[in-house]
Every structure is written in C-alpha cells, then in structure tokens.
Amino acid sequence: MEQESSVKKSSIVARSGKKSGQWLITHPVGAIQLLGLVLLIIIVAQNLEPTSIDILFWTLVDIPKLLLLLISMVTGALVWELVKRTLLRRKTTA
Structure with a gap:
C-alpha cells in the first residue's frame, strides 16, 4: 500500500x-x-495620430490611424478565414 x-x-x-x-x-x-x-x-x-484617407470620390479627414489599422486587420482576418473555409470545403468534397 x-x-x-x-x-x-x-x-x-x-x-x-x-x-x-x-x-x-x-x-x-x-x-x-x-x-x-x-x-x-x-x-x-x-499609430494614434489622426490621418486622412481618399476612397474613390470621398475624403475621410482626421480618422485615427488606429481605427484604420484595426479595420484593415479585421478585414484581412475575415478574408483569410473565408478563403481557408472555402479551400477546406473544396478539399473535403474532392
């Protein structure tokens, strides 16, 4: 024991x-x-200072770079996830 x-x-x-x-x-x-x-x-x-950005015919003035970076990062992450899921779906059906 x-x-x-x-x-x-x-x-x-x-x-x-x-x-x-x-x-x-x-x-x-x-x-x-x-x-x-x-x-x-x-x-x-x-990147906390404000900046301006031109999108086609619009000019957005005094947008914090922080906001622009976060929107870009979130958009990139969503695109990455959608591409990954699409490729996985094609791989499982093939």
Whole structure:
C-alpha cells in the first residue's frame, strides 16, 4: 500500500514538471498568437495620430490611424478565414 502512494506522488511530480517547462514547445500556435497580440498592441500604440484617407470620390479627414489599422486587420482576418473555409470545403468534397 505504501509503495502505491509513493509511486502516485512521484508520477504527479513528474507530470507537473513536464507540463510547466515545455509550454512553448507543445503549444506553438498559442505562442505565435501571443506574439501576434503583443505586436498588435505595439503597432496600435505607435499609430494614434489622426490621418486622412481618399476612397474613390470621398475624403475621410482626421480618422485615427488606429481605427484604420484595426479595420484593415479585421478585414484581412475575415478574408483569410473565408478563403481557408472555402479551400477546406473544396478539399473535403474532392
């Protein structure tokens, strides 16, 4: 009975140590997302001044670069997701 409890304790310690030290190796997508979030925050913080933009016949004056960047990033993410889903749908039907 005593041997079983010592085996359980050592296995718990071994498992917890393994998980804590290798998060970046076992979760590279999460690490990349975290890096992307940090870069996004830096980019946004550096671009707070207002700017103007010409869209066909309209001129939008004094739009914060922050807003323009966020709209561009969200639009890019939506296009990326739509393209990815379309390609996955074609791949499963083929």
